[in-house]
Amino acid sequence: xxxxxxxxxxxxxxxxxxxxxxxxxxxxxxxxxxxxxxxxxxxxxxxxxxxxxxxxxxxxxxxxxxxxxxxxxxxxxxxxxxxxxxxxxxxxxxxxxxxxxxxxxxxxxxxxxxxxxxxxxxxxxxxxxxxxxxxxxxxxxxxxxxxxxxxxxxxxxxxxxxxxxxxxxxxxxxxxxxxxxxxxxxxxxxxxxxxxxxxxxxxxxxxxxxxxxxxxxxxxxxxxxxxxxxxxxxxxxxxxxxxxxxxxxxxxxxxxxxxxxxxxxxxxxxxxxxxxxxxxxxxxxxxxxxxxxxxxxxxxxxxxxxxxxx
Amino acid sequence: xxxxxxxxxxxxxxxxxxxxxxxxxxxxxxxxxxxxxxxxxxxxxxxxxxxxxxxxxxxxxxxxxxxxxxxxxxxxxxxxxxxxxxxxxxxxxxxxxxxxxxxxxxxxxxxxxxxxxxxxxxxxxxxxxxxxxxxxxxxxxxxxxxxxxxxxxxxxxxxxxxxxxxxxxxxxxxxxxxxxxxxxxxxxxxxxxxxxxxxxxxxxxxxxxxxxxxxxxxxxxxxxxxxxxxxxxxxxxxxxxxxxxxxxxxxxxxxxxxxxxxxxxxxxxxxxxxxxxxxxxxxxxxxxxxxxxxxxxxxxxxxxxxxxxx
Numbered sequence: 014x015x016x017x018x019x020x021x022x023x024x025x026x027x028x029x030x031x032x033x034x035x036x037x038x039x040x041x042x043x044x045x046x047x048x049x050x051x052x053x054x055x056x057x058x059x060x061x062x063x064x065x066x067x068x069x070x071x072x073x074x075x076x077x078x079x080x081x082x083x084x085x086x087x088x089x090x091x092x093x094x095x096x097x098x099x100x101x102x103x104x105x106x107x108x109x110x111x112x113x114x115x116x117x118x119x120x121x122x123x124x125x126x127x128x129x130x131x132x133x134x135x136x137x138x139x140x141x142x143x144x145x146x147x148x149x150x151x152x153x154x155x156x157x158x159x160x161x162x163x164x165x166x167x168x169x170x171x172x173x174x175x176x177x178x179x180x181x182x183x184x185x186x187x188x189x190x191x192x193x194x195x196x197x198x199x200x201x202x203x204x205x206x207x208x209x210x211x212x213x214x215x216x217x218x219x220x221x222x223x224x225x226x227x228x229x230x231x232x233x234x235x236x237x238x239x240x241x242x243x244x245x246x247x248x249x250x251x252x253x254x255x256x257x258x259x260x261x262x263x264x265x266x267x268x269x270x271x272x273x274x275x276x277x278x279x280x281x282x283x284x285x286x287x288x289x290x291x292x293x294x295x296x297x298x299x300x301x302x303x304x305x306x307x308x309x310x311x312x313x314x315x316x317x318x319x320x321x322x323x
Numbered sequence: 324x325x326x327x328x329x330x331x332x333x334x335x336x337x338x339x340x341x342x343x344x345x346x347x348x349x350x351x352x353x354x355x356x357x358x359x360x361x362x363x364x365x366x367x368x369x370x371x372x373x374x375x376x377x378x379x380x381x382x383x384x385x386x387x388x389x390x391x392x393x394x395x396x397x398x399x400x401x402x403x404x405x406x407x408x409x410x411x412x413x414x415x416x417x418x419x420x421x422x423x424x425x426x427x428x429x430x431x432x433x434x435x436x437x438x439x440x441x442x443x444x445x446x447x448x449x450x451x452x453x454x455x456x457x458x459x460x461x462x463x464x465x466x467x468x469x470x471x472x473x474x475x476x477x478x479x480x481x482x483x484x485x486x487x488x489x490x491x492x493x494x495x496x497x498x499x500x501x502x503x504x505x506x507x508x509x510x511x512x513x514x515x516x517x518x519x520x521x522x523x524x525x526x527x528x529x530x531x532x533x534x535x536x537x538x539x540x541x542x543x544x545x546x547x548x549x550x551x552x553x554x555x556x557x558x559x560x561x562x563x564x565x566x567x568x569x570x571x572x573x574x575x576x577x578x579x580x581x582x583x584x585x586x587x588x589x590x591x592x593x594x595x596x597x598x599x600x601x602x603x604x605x606x607x608x609x610x611x612x613x614x615x616x617x618x619x620x621x622x623x624x625x626x627x628x629x630x631x632x633x
Contacts (some may be wrong), residue, residue, distance in 0.1 A: 026414075034345075119338055119346075
């Protein structure tokens, strides 16, 4: 199975309002909820592609119960290996303006994790690793989890011989990269924060020097830029894709991981990641992907570049 | 005991953010939760004043469980006679700007109530009425509850010989008033919506002609205007009260109800309502009241007016 780690799972709530006006009162016309956190999103996409997936990380409180029960209702969905904690899983609230479609995001910080809960997670992770064909470490750290957490989880995966992808930002990314993950998937902003360079190719190469074996930078409408030990490539959809980019990065991770688990050549992994990402932008619901668009784009994503030392 | 009815209970969530900027992403620095809905707020103030209080209405889902467990934790707090429903109780989200203290409010509509659930509530209400010294019907109606709901609940209370206060707005208020409640407590906006008049004294008299035995209009910083069968009065704090007006109207209802249950003369009820309302504006936490301010203001609220037919 493929294992995804979400230390800061979330109950993702979407509110539709006529138009958000600060310092006034709003009647919410529609409320939707889904289980969230980057690794959970990645797992749902992988499950929809037919992969056997397990999610681990933390969940607690009424919000944790809600997200776990929604996860259990997904037919053929990810297996739940989340570790129960005493604090409540965070909520994220996306407020969508009906008039413009623009979104305002409010993200809770997440529950305080105790040292005993963190130790409990490490045991669970070690138990799960032997059965994993690949592992993804995704998203922010809740309060109480050490900032070097991902570095330790990368090392444990490498010791177990399991390829590991890291998708986070800030100091957890900086420390995690130094532990030599197989793949990182920063967006342009995360890459600039890590390396200090706003020039994507230069920054991607620098990120490899910092420890990442392969770097796949997601550059929004410009697609993916991959610098790997096997070569470097760019992949992009055939035309600009209109829609909602929420979750597109998580779908790209799912595509990369899917190809990693199947040991596909890099260009095929990038095609899968790019097509999934674009199919997510095109889906009516944020974070879902449009299967027909995905199937169609698989044959139409352009990959340029070359095998050989990057 | 005093009975308060909250058909649309809420889990009131407060988020602190640096500054709310539409169409951007925000890290919430502090999350607080409390059980809410107008009748629940009124009950908490009454319980803090030493009254025996029971809350009824609907609660369901994880949010309903959360608000009920928080209600149970209030020492000497209201008794819980809420009716369980299959839908989830609504959330309200108040986003407070740290820079300015201004609040942006997002209110979910509430769960869909089935006809069987509504019938279940009516049975519970009839069971509770014989033990009630007064009843307050508070707030909005969740989807599925008939718009004439409050009119029926007013009639049932009057048949049982229990004095009834109605605090709602829009069409539920219009229909409820026609059933001749003992007291209504509209704010200036609700009163204007009901009567079409923006002149408070005229509008208050008109609201009485529509059926309310007594009308107590809450006019913000100008205090209360009461037109009753026993006379008409104005009550106001001795000076303008700075602070957060959230919950001030619910505290005024608690003061009126407390005086109604004790059969105090109208001027004493108005003093209690005005002092509680101002003590709520002055409290650091929204919806709480400052006991010292309340005790001090009880002797300093100015009441003007006269007994006699209004």
